Amino acid sequence: MLSADDGFEAIAREWMRTKAKWSPATRDKAIWLFETYALPWIGKRPIRSLTPPEMLVLLRRPESLGKLETAQRLKQRCGQVFRYAIGTGRGDRDPTADLRGVLTTAHVRHHASLTRTEAVGELMRAIDSFTGHISTRCALLLSALTFVRPGELRSWEWNEINVDGDEWRIPPGKMKMGTPYIVPLSRQARAVLDEIRPVTGEAGTCSPSLRGPSRPVSENTINAALRRMSYVTNQMTAHGFRSMASTLLKEEGFNGDWIERQLAHCEKDCVRAAYNYARYLPERRKMMQAWADLPDSLRLGATVIPFHRGAVQK
Known part of the structure; x- marks a missing residue:
């Protein structure tokens, strides 16, 4: 038996x-x-x-x-x-x-994203005038400013922000590849956090649900907000903020290694990646601030990306 x-x-x-x-x-x-x-x-x-x-x-x-x-x-x-x-x-x-070969193969889907500066400016103006709940508007802005994965944004907790308030340190258990991750916080990102803090308090999530500050924003909230702003699924998605940032940063000559590190794309050797999570941090900090300056300018109608070229060295 x-x-x-x-x-x-x-x-x-x-x-x-x-x-x-x-x-x-x-x-x-x-x-x-x-x-x-x-x-x-x-x-x-x-x-x-x-x-x-x-x-x-x-x-x-x-x-x-x-x-x-x-x-x-x-x-x-x-x-x-x-x-x-x-x-x-x-x-x-x-x-x-x-x-093998019997099941239908799923086609790889690329997340819809806006990558033209004019379209990004229109998006930022739409977010600026968004009339929904403050937590949803802040989640949209933080998606644009940090370009983290939607799941990482949803699980963001106040105790993951460092004492100086200029870094978000995500523990490995919350990351797709299981390695630590640092997101430098620009002045604009810190301003959004200051806006949402009175709603949430400083315990629990930085991206609260409409149902209460102790619960994280739902998985579909950002996509639903984009639809409400008339962006259909083949134009822009919550995950598309990552493609938007990556494309424009590369077009402007930012070092590809900095961008890949900030996107938390794991190296082939993920053990090595766990030790290198702070690599290029000074350069990434400058890059993230330069990136955050973009929405402000495009929202006001700028047609040229105002990146500081001193931070773009390859």
């Missing part, structure tokens, strides 16, 4: 416990993926008994809902569990390996 440890769920959870270097976000997403799309159907099954046709039926469920990336990720995670079972002597083969 097989022991309980030979079931797919037991082995999947054991495998996840071996991933000590995973960030909490990565672990939570893997648990959610298994608990939503796998364990209700195959969790109690002996792992040796699962066949390619059965796994295809499992993977077709998210695929049939249009969740193509989820189906592919589920296949990847299940394959990792099967290979772990083989390595620990409780499995014979990976049935997902026979399903």
Whole structure:
């Protein structure tokens, strides 16, 4: 008789416990993926008994809902569990390996973004005249000024800002790649924080929900605000603030390494990246202030980017 440890769920959870270097976000997403799309159907099954046709039926469920990336990720995670079972002597083969090319491939989507200076000026004027809740307007401004990922903005807490108020230090557990991250705060970003502070107090989140200052802004709030300002999905998205900053900074000659570091794009060696998170910090601080000066000028109708060329050396 097989022991309980030979079931797919037991082995999947054991495998996840071996991933000590995973960030909490990565672990939570893997648990959610298994608990939503796998364990209700195959969790109690002996792992040796699962066949390619059965796994295809499992993977077709998210695929049939249009969740193509989820189906592919589920296949990847299940394959990792099967290979772990083989390595620990409780499995014979990976049935997902026979399903290569069977699932519909999700096309890579590029986040819509505004990259012409005239369009950026119009966007900033729209945000300036936004009549919605103050927390939403501040979230829009901070998205533009910091160009962090939307999830990082949502989880921003006051205690992550340094004593001088000029740096936001995000702990590794909140980052996509699990490495520390520093966001230099421009004068304009600090002014936005001063505006929202009376609403939130200095405990909890810097990006509060409309439902109360103790809860973070919802995932769809920024995108909904952009739609309210008449920007459709193929024009601008919450994630598009990153592309907007990256494109214009590169066009103006800022060092590509500074930009990539500020975008928190992890190096191939993420262990090295964890130690280098403060690299180029003096240069990035100047770059972030130069970037923050752009919306002020474009909002007032400038057509030439007022970057200080002394900060642009490659």
